[in-house]
Amino acid sequence: MTEDTQQYTEPTGGSQTRFEAVERPGQQLDQRVASTTPQHNAVPLQSASAQSEFCALDPRVIKLWRVTNLIGWGVILIVSLAGATIFALRNPEVMPWIFFTWPALFGLCGWLIYWRPRRLYRSWGYRVDDRVLETRSGLLFQVTRLLPLARVQHVDLQRGPLERTFGLSSLILHTAGTHEATTIIPGLEAGEAVRLRDHLVAVGGDDAV
């Protein structure tokens, strides 16, 4: 999962702009929660029941991933196509192989760029009950992560330039853990990301040491 999410957040990471608080920063935590509660009810944030369904990401994230993949894999595709062609021109005996290599490379990159984001989108889900955030993701290697909200150290809301274009945000939750210390929820609708963040902070806040 981590490789996937990194892959999708990195291209925008170059000019990471930390999302400034939408609310007035000086507000008290409980006030802020109170102010967001009505909107928060509008969003299907599950409460109490662990059996509740997973929330999907915002569908626009598919397009976002396609764009980032196009940038990422597109460069690799062009380089490898050029490499294969130059190699074939230098060594005419492998020229026939080019007719296999090109479509194969195109097909692979096409799958990675166009189809994979949709499947990945379907694999992603998150749900929050009153104590635990659960995320699941991954196609080949599937990962489910349960994060007791009381263990959240801090929450980053990240909006890269591309994410802003699509009106999306990523939530990055940090715990004091070691190799699983960061949990990412990508592709949230910007407003919902803020609401979710506030909800998570409010729930976890009382114990986070």
Added chain:
Amino acid sequence: MQYEALPKPHGASDTPANIPATAEDQEGMPRVSATEQIIVSSPKQNADPRSKHRANGAIILEGRLHPATLAFAIYHSIRRLIIPVIPLFFFGNRIVTAVLLSLLIGASVVRAVVRYLTFSYRIEAGELITRQGILERTERHIPLERVQEIRIEQGVLHRLFGVVDASVETASGQGVEAQLSVLSRREAERLRQAVSNKALVQDAEGRSNLAADASAAERKRLHRLHLRDLVLAGLTSNHLVSAFVLMGTLWALVDDILPRDYYERTARAAHDQASSILAQGTQTALIVAGSGLLLLFLVSLLFSVIGSIVLFYGFTLSQSGENLHRSYGLLTRRVSSLPRRRIQVLEIKEGMLRRLLHLAALRADTAGNAAADQEEKKEGRDVLLPIVPRRELDALLPVIFTDLEPGPIVWTRVSKLAVVRDTIQGGLVCMIATGGMYWYNHDLFGLWPLILLPLVCGVSVLRYYNLGYMFRERYLYTRRGWLSRSTHIVPVRNAQTVTLRQSPVSRRLGLATLIVDTAGQSYTGGGPMISNLPLEEAQSLASTLAHRAAAMHYQW
């Protein structure tokens, strides 16, 4: 205002037979016997006149570095410079080298003088405060509640001066937060006590002091290793590998000294020898090769035993109040004190040989050692007990985790499909190896990795029987590994995240791997993990774990 001096961290007072009473010790700071009382409130009784105690102020303890700091600065700079300087001295301009060398050493001496003159520390209002610098002053406040571990280290050179290195570690993940090098032994001991007994320090109203009640000062020895144990530890450890590495390093050193054509001559001689041996028949060749291997094995065993003795000589684990103290070392004495509630995970490590002898090693992780490196393992920081009989260990665990549920460990087995999954994974590796070999060498001989398949299957079965978990109200136990089995004990309250992983193979089989992440897992081999759980069982276990952890208060 008085307090019972705890036994010296070096174990000198409570284990007199254990510690070689070296001449250096006597020349240095006087030893404090267990019964001697230090009157903290009267400065004239203190060995170090610079440290003072204000009976009415909030300052509990105040001090400076030991003057020997300068000597150590010179020593360290020489040690750092010696390697690059030697070739310069022989092949370069000697005068330039000498000037350069004296400049560099002079600079570090100046730095050390500045450090010595400006560095001060004190404990005030529940904080350890260090100050240093002239132009750029740094003042660092470390809340005593946040101190994870305090370590005191005394090398051979330190003993000459009767001083120690003290380091204070917090959970910042960057390792040592305050490095006090060097302090006099007495100062370091007072610092350690003041930090360890912080609760008492905070209790004091008006007249703050180090008055410790008897229960906190009483130090109980939990376990002590004798020479026999250390030899056993060396023999049964997997230090064999590190012994080989050590021999490799020695070889590299020798390599620099030997003339260049040495190898050619040796190789030629070896070739001649080998052909003459082969000429005598295969049997002789086998015997020669076998005895060579045996020799290598014995030498590495010897290295391993020596390493174990040098590192862990006189190992004592003791407890006073909330704190666990370890002291060990033949040449470099190391003492570390850590509050037991800081321990995030425990690992009981049992290699194959140790299992046969009912022995185990106990490792512990605190949140402070997130940035641990290989070097720290060489210093033995990772082990709470290098070797301990299993039965005694079971008695020790409730001392470390006080709210550990009593009762025997009953392992819940994972799915039997574990064998299938391990075999498939091992088989895939075998297949790839076979494919590679066959492609390289179109020969039946290239198929030899296939004979490993039954072996892989056998190992999978053995691994299955060692896999298990037990989940109680407050603690999770996991066990894995066959060649080297490790049992993790993690308090549920310390779980930071719970992760379920499914690879394509395990998904097909309906299995999942459960991983519990905690703060600090560098010493305990990746922390608790249960693989090959049936998916539903894994999901419900993960959910219960996470919810229970969320309901508990996490203590750093």
